[in-house]
Amino acid sequence: MKVSPSEVSFIQKGIEHNIRTDGRSRVDYRHFSLESGEIVHSNGSARLKLSDTEVLVGVKAEITQINKENNNASGNNINVNKRLIFNVDCCPSASPEFEGKGSEFLNIELAQQLDRLYSHPNVIVGLYNTNDNTKYDPPTATTTADDNENSNNSSLTIVPNKYYWTLYIDAIVLDSDGNLFDALSIATRAALFNTRLPKIKAIQGEYEEITFEVNDDPFDTLSIDIKNVPICVTMTKIASQFVIDTTTREELCMDARLTIGVNSSSNICSIQKGGISGLDPPTINQMINTAKVVGLKILSTMDQALLDIQLLK
Amino acid sequence: MEAFQKIHPLEFYRKFLERSVRPDGRSLTDIRKTTLSVGSITTCSGSSFVKIGNTSVVCGIRAEVGEPPSINQTGIVSNQSKNHSYIFVNVELGPICSNAFSSSKPSEKAMSLGTQLNALINRLDIPTTDFYFDNEGKARWYLYVDIYCLDYDGNITDASIIAMLSALKNVTLQQGIIVEPNQYFKDSEQPTRKLSIQNNYFIPLSFAVIDDYILSDPCLEEEKLSSGQITITFNENQEICLLLYTGTNGIADDHLKKCIQLTKNRFDFINKLVNENNS
Amino acid sequence: MKIDYRSGNSIKTQIPLDYKEYLKRKEDKQQQQQQQQQSTQPTGAITYKRKDRLDEQFRQIFMKTGIVTQASGSCYLEIEKTKVLCSVYGPRATPKTELFETAKLNCELKYATFSSNKEKFDYLENTKEKDQSLIIYQSIIGSLRLDKYPKTVVDVYILVLNDDGDVLVSAITAASMALADAGVEMYDMVASCSAVCIKDATLINPTAQEETLTEGAGKILVSKMPSHNNITQLIQTGELNYNNVLESVNLCIDGSDKIYSIMKQNLIDSLLRQQKKDGDGNEINGITTNAADDQMEE
Numbered sequence: 013m014k015v016s017p018s019e020v021s022f023i024q025k026g027i028e029h030n031i032r033t034d035g036r037s038r039v040d041y042r043h044f045s046l047e048s049g050e051i052v053h054s055n056g057s058a059r060l061k062l063s064d065t066e067v068l069v070g071v072k073a074e075i076t077q078i079n080k081e082n083n084n085a086s087g088n089n090i091n092v093n094k095r096l097i098f099n100v101d102c103c104p105s106a107s108p109e110f111e112g113k114g115s116e117f118l119n120i121e122l123a124q125q126l127d128r129l130y131s132h133p134n135v136i137v138g139l140y141n142t143n144d145n146t147k148y149d150p151p152t153a154t155t156t157a158d159d160n161e162n163s164n165n166s167s168l169t170i171v172p173n174k175y176y177w178t179l180y181i182d183a184i185v186l187d188s189d190g191n192l193f194d195a196l197s198i199a200t201r202a203a204l205f206n207t208r209l210p211k212i213k214a215i216q217g218e219y220e221e222i223t224f225e226v227n228d229d230p231f232d233t234l235s236i237d238i239k240n241v242p243i244c245v246t247m248t249k250i251a252s253q254f255v256i257d258t259t260t261r262e263e264l265c266m267d268a269r270l271t272i273g274v275n276s277s278s279n280i281c282s283i284q285k286g287g288i289s290g291l292d293p294p295t296i297n298q299m300i301n302t303a304k305v306v307g308l309k310i311l312s313t314m315d316q317a318l319l320d321i322q323l324l325k
Numbered sequence: 326m327e328a329f330q331k332i333h334p335l336e337f338y339r340k341f342l343e344r345s346v347r348p349d350g351r352s353l354t355d356i357r358k359t360t361l362s363v364g365s366i367t368t369c370s371g372s373s374f375v376k377i378g379n380t381s382v383v384c385g386i387r388a389e390v391g392e393p394p395s396i397n398q399t400g401i402v403s404n405q406s407k408n409h410s411y412i413f414v415n416v417e418l419g420p421i422c423s424n425a426f427s428s429s430k431p432s433e434k435a436m437s438l439g440t441q442l443n444a445l446i447n448r449l450d451i452p453t454t455d456f457y458f459d460n461e462g463k464a465r466w467y468l469y470v471d472i473y474c475l476d477y478d479g480n481i482t483d484a485s486i487i488a489m490l491s492a493l494k495n496v497t498l499q500q501g502i503i504v505e506p507n508q509y510f511k512d513s514e515q516p517t518r519k520l521s522i523q524n525n526y527f528i529p530l531s532f533a534v535i536d537d538y539i540l541s542d543p544c545l546e547e548e549k550l551s552s553g554q555i556t557i558t559f560n561e562n563q564e565i566c567l568l569l570y571t572g573t574n575g576i577a578d579d580h581l582k583k584c585i586q587l588t589k590n591r592f593d594f595i596n597k598l599v600n601e602n603n604s
Numbered sequence: 605m606k607i608d609y610r611s612g613n614s615i616k617t618q619i620p621l622d623y624k625e626y627l628k629r630k631e632d633k634q635q636q637q638q639q640q641q642q643s644t645q646p647t648g649a650i651t652y653k654r655k656d657r658l659d660e661q662f663r664q665i666f667m668k669t670g671i672v673t674q675a676s677g678s679c680y681l682e683i684e685k686t687k688v689l690c691s692v693y694g695p696r697a698t699p700k701t702e703l704f705e706t707a708k709l710n711c712e713l714k715y716a717t718f719s720s721n722k723e724k725f726d727y728l729e730n731t732k733e734k735d736q737s738l739i740i741y742q743s744i745i746g747s748l749r750l751d752k753y754p755k756t757v758v759d760v761y762i763l764v765l766n767d768d769g770d771v772l773v774s775a776i777t778a779a780s781m782a783l784a785d786a787g788v789e790m791y792d793m794v795a796s797c798s799a800v801c802i803k804d805a806t807l808i809n810p811t812a813q814e815e816t817l818t819e820g821a822g823k824i825l826v827s828k829m830p831s832h833n834n835i836t837q838l839i840q841t842g843e844l845n846y847n848n849v850l851e852s853v854n855l856c857i858d859g860s861d862k863i864y865s866i867m868k869q870n871l872i873d874s875l876l877r878q879q880k881k882d883g884d885g886n887e888i889n890g891i892t893t894n895a896a897d898d899q900m901e902e
Binding site for chain 3: 365366367368369372379381383385386387388389390391392393394415419420421422423424428458467469471473475476477478501509510511545
Binding site: 117120121123124128131132134242268270275278279280281282283284285286287288289290291292293296297300301304 | 731742745828832833834835840844846850853
């Protein structure tokens with residue numbers, strides 16, 4: 013997609029006057045709708061529709077064994093300690109630019125952005141029983157410490173120092189009308205909220221081998237506490253102003269963008285700059301500040317909506 | 326003059342060669358300035374940096390531990406273990422060193438050079454006990470030799486061989502402890518050791534054949550113009566251990582003899598260079 | 605193209621840890637856990653003090669331009685043990701028949717297999733290289749006047765020889781120097797600086813050890829064009845509060861100004877050197893002598 017110079021000027025002037033082509037002001041968000049639990053075979057899923065932008069996120073939980081060999085090989089291997097693994101795929105149907113290898117770098121950029129957003133070890137603060145909303149205590153290490161990091165998202169522990177849940181988070185961009193970063197982060201958060209982990213009992217066998225007993229009651233499961241899970245807000249600089257929630261057309265006239273991750277305790281979880289031209293430090297301060305306000309607002313509306321969904325079910 | 330060089334590079338060269346001199350001021354047998362430094366990379370067990378004229382390569386060796394395939398009970402030093410290789414060489418000619426190479430596919434040149442070096446290094450007579458990780462040799466050290474070319478201006482073979490050898494001499498290995506099967510630890514209280522290749526080195530020299538002239542240590546331009554290339558490598562007993570000729574035309578007997586003599590002359594220099602840097 | 609360097613060996617191998625270090629780590633862990641049981645302090649709050657330099661102090665930086673003769677421009681950069689080489693090819697014609705109004709910039713970062721003593725090279729490593737290439741690309745593209753070279757490509761290749769922390773900063777700085785050395789028109793050079801935020805300190809120019817002190821520690825990278833006071837790249841990871849972010853960004857901005865002055869001085873020096881060399885060369889009728897080269901070596 014390309015825009016003509018006159019179109020660019022039209023969009024820029026509109027933004028200067030605080031009115032955008034679709035009638036929004038600079039800090040207005042488009043309406044979005046969330047659906048969850050669409051993918052039956054995944055542990056959790058969510059679909060977000062933000063105007064024409066549509067993303068689908070699925071969460072698949074797998075049991076990972078931390079074998080000593082790996083651990084030994086590379087003391088601090090990131091791979092071993094990672095509990096959340098992201099993968100983003102932009103469908104060629106969303107935009108002709110995603111065809112072939114066109115989306116290769118965008119996929120990596122989007123996945124890495126999510127990865128940065130969840131880079132803090134305490135993103136997932138805990139699990140709770142889906143039935144009665146009581147806190148679930150994961151088994152903690154009682155034996156002597158081993159050399160792996162069990163502080164990292166420790167709530168996903170099954171057997172301390174041995175088995176953990178690894179969440180594979182796969183996102184697909186089905187249709188694109190701008191603001192992919194934010195859409196993905198919101199959908200991921202919703203998908204995590206929707207995730208149900210089966211209760212697992214580990215049984216120590218005779219020869220140190222461990223067998224699992226999976227509770228097959230579909231209602232007696234564990235949910236993830238998303239209190240600390242951040243979302244991101246992208247501030248896009250067009251002309252001399254910055255706007256949120258851009259459409260594809262607006263993104264084509266952007267000078268630079270700043271994607272800022274915010275969580276509910278109003279901490280900044282990640283920042284990533286994109287786009288060709290630079291930004292001056294005062295603008296960056298302003299952007300972070302605005303992003304914080306907007307982010308908190310989205311988070312509170314979202315939490316309310318998610319609670320409603322849960323009550324309905 | 327520059328235009329002449331661009332349009333008729335071969336003619337341009339011939340004009341020089343007739344007077345037994347090369348455009349960069351060297352005579353036909355002159356070798357570019359060769360420098361060597363070792364141990365500059367701290368993240369690996371042994372490393373070296375070699376510069377021949379503008380051509381520069383860096384070589385790093387990663388030492389890793391593994392269990393050799395089942396050792397039979399009769400003894401560790403069997404004929405089979407002799408053939409078992411502990412050193413693996415890999416050459417990378419990336420786009421960083423010259424615009425002749427692309428990043429999307431590995432160059433044939435790098436692969437063929439890698440194969441040659443692999444063959445060469447496994448002829449080295451290093452006692453198997455040198456690779457022992459623990460005392461009994463249940464686990465062994467395996468060395469991965471990676472050679473990266475940083476600047477490609479001809480005669481990469483010589484540079485790679487010298488780099489490989491001096492990096493290998495720079496390798497320090499630590500005695501280790503096996504706590505459980507598959508759990509290996511270095512024991513920093515034990516003394517480190519070097520590989521005993523004190524009397525094994527390779528002295529390489531490459532030549533380019535242009536018309537009837539033999540040019541030692543060719544630069545990139547000369548390699549491009551040449552009709553054939555010769556690489557000769559001596560071992561410490563002044564015996565030939567690698568002789569390579571690629572080219573469409575045959576090569577005269579006395580030419581080859583001359584090349585061998587030239588390589589012999591290089592012997593003391595390389596010998597000194599490698600030893601000085603590894604003392 | 606990354607070839608698995610282990611592929612030649614049929615035996616599975618691994619890098620052994622140091623036994624002493626292993627024992628020490630085990631002990632530390634135990635102590636930490638005991639403390640955790642006694643008090644309910646949040647985990648990951650490690651106090652760390654730098655021994656040899658101040659928190660906002662840089663390590664020694666060395667850079668030299670023009671060392672890859674085959675390339676249009678190149679730069680070798682050392683921040684103590686971190687060693688990076690960058691070469692720039694172009695602006696050159698592209699085999700693709702597409703028409704670009706501006707030049708295309710390609711950026712490729714690669715780690716040498718022996719550059720790090722910890723991590724294994726695998727698939728994830730590969731995405732790390734691509735991600736970092738993208739960060740570098742975004743950092744430098746804003747500084748270049750690519751519209752001056754329509755229908756061409758500028759290729760930037762970076763090789764990390766030794767990784768001892770702050771690789772991205774080294775790579776961005778080296779890339780910008782190499783582009784300047786290649787004579788690609790630009791608004792300004794890009795200087796860059798990064799910091800690690802731990803509990804009670806912000807460490808500028810961290811070493812590899814400092815980068816991995818705590819998992820998910822706050823990390824900030826800033827790159828900017830100082831004479832425009834324009835920030836071309838800003839990356840942050842880990843949870844930090846608003847004031848912390850601003851503070852560290854400001855520290856990094858100051859840091860990149862320092863790097864910038866070193867870059868500028870270096871470029872001037874290399875130009876003087878080149879001028880001198882050219883002068884010498886002309887006297888002996890175009891044939892560059894070894895004498896001039898020797899002088900350069902010194």
